[in-house]
Amino acid sequence: MTAAALHPNNPAQASAQPAQAVRSEPQGRRPRRLTAGRVGLYAFLLTAALFFLLPLWIMLITSLKPMEEIRLGNILALPETLTFEAWTKAWSAACTGLECNGIRVGFWNSVQILIPSVILSIAVGAVNGYALSFWRVRGANVMFGVLLLGAFIPYQVFLYPLVRIFSTIGIYNSLPCIVLVHVIFGLPTMTLMFRNYYAGIPVDLFKAARIDGGGFWPIFLRVMLPMSVPMLVVATILQVTGIWNDFIFGLTFAGRQNLPMTVQLNNIVNSTQGERAYNVDMAATMLAALLPLVVYFVSGRWFVRGIAAGAVKG
């Protein structure tokens, strides 16, 4: 049988080549690469990307301009004289209220809050998830339901009661206070994420570990935790960006000595004495956003997973 008989609709291709050669090629009409729909799709995606990139771009070029250029009002124009003065000022000399030590104070405060909060919230969430998935705790479902409910209640509701509680026990306005707040509010999401992750691990593995003599902690530390690396990465990304970007908890619970970078940034931008130094404001904002940006660029794939996993977070 010839190829022409097989493909009566495509005589040009079929008659030109022997049957053997045709058979090994993909058959049928080649799909067109560029259609109106495709063009529209790319146009939309490009517009959306520009829409989100434009503010970042304007911030970046404005922060590199001297004030004389900014006053001209061409916000899209590239800087004529490139200067990093605004960045150094924002880092070490901008005024947050009465003090003029720049945003670096806030940076170190944020680091101090971030590290214990991230480690503790993930640790507690992982243990919670492990306990709920593998150890048949009495009332586990009720506890899990309550935790989930906690994830959906707006934070603002808790602010005043928590302030009262913390001042009563005497830790209000301190580093432990703000860390504790972050751990508590990270708990529902972290527990949910780890519980779901551990639910995917075969229960036989847990049974084998129990027969091998592992108790609650040995099984967690030696069997489950080493298997949790992907989830730990996702949880770390989620918590680092979340806690770094927090404003309201820092403002409410951290106390004057420990105000995080976001609050310091707000103070810099809002303390207007004379002319508004747009380039310093922009530089300070860029500095405050640097860590989440780095995390984003370094761990793109994991970051998306983290966002998806944290979609329940209000």
Add this chain to the structure above:
Amino acid sequence: MAAVSVRDVSVAFEAVRVFNGLSLDIEQGEFVVLLGPSGCGKSTLLNAIAGLLDVASGQIWIGGKNVTWEEPKDRGIAMVFQSYALYPRMNVRENMSFGLKMARTPRPEIERRVNQAAELLQITHLLKRRPDQLSGGQRQRVAIGRALVRDAAVFLFDEPLSNLDAKLRNELRVEIKRLHARLGKATMIYVTHDQIEAMTLADRIVVMQDQKVQQIGSPSEIYRRPSNRFVASFIGSPQMNFISGRIEARDDALEFRSGERRLSLDGYRFSTRNVAGTEAVLGIRPEHIQLGDTGPWQDFTVDIVEPMGADTVVWCRDGAQSIQARTNGNRKVARGDRLSLAVDAAEVSLFSPDTGDRL
């Protein structure tokens, strides 16, 4: 003294209560297979013995000790799972020594036992590999090795071969049997739904269905004298033939009659009395039927012929009644042939059509 003794045990499984007081004694060194279809409770029973499920009532004794409320690790057991359940982040050596490390066994002793078990199972060359670098058969060998090093008195197997392909399954089955022979005093409890594994491995089979023990006996007892119709149909492939009819008295002797076909029950050992005149179901294994040109049961037509190499299974038909007979593989039989059957009356079983119990 029994090595494992399950006494009047019930298990509360979420809202449902299974096994209403199940009892079972297993002798030291015995190989007992729990056999039954999915959901019959065989794995539940094994998990209860292992201590992975709490019992709602009753007691479990292992090695003369009441272990009903002991932790799994303190029961002197080792277990092998269907899914291998190897720790994915540990290599083979670490997998095998994990339990000993947990028990704070001295390091040289761990080394010695792991090496010994690895040699026995021929996995010494795999000791440094991680589970994801092993094939299914190798993984299950490692899992068996992990059980071996624990030096347990009782080994529990939960469908260990079900995830393997047919060839490997046969190989490892023989290996498990050899292992049992070599370990001598080790008691093994083995859960499976595969009747061939049960028949080949077991000293005693416990056939289960609907969370109840249907029959306990040696493989040959279970095969030749099934205690009810479920056991009779579950064991044996091709399946036992069932023919409905009644038992009649004739000249001081009993015979089974279905339509015009009769079978003398002279050699049959009844387990119940006063059966004359009652309805009954006759069970005949395919290999206890001889095909011939002449014979007591005539006028069967060959419906389907299934050659299996050593033997051939011939499906014969007479109206609505279909009968499978196993015959020598050399015999030439073709669809449409007319045949007569002769039944070996000493090997048949009779069941009550109402209760399904053996008569």
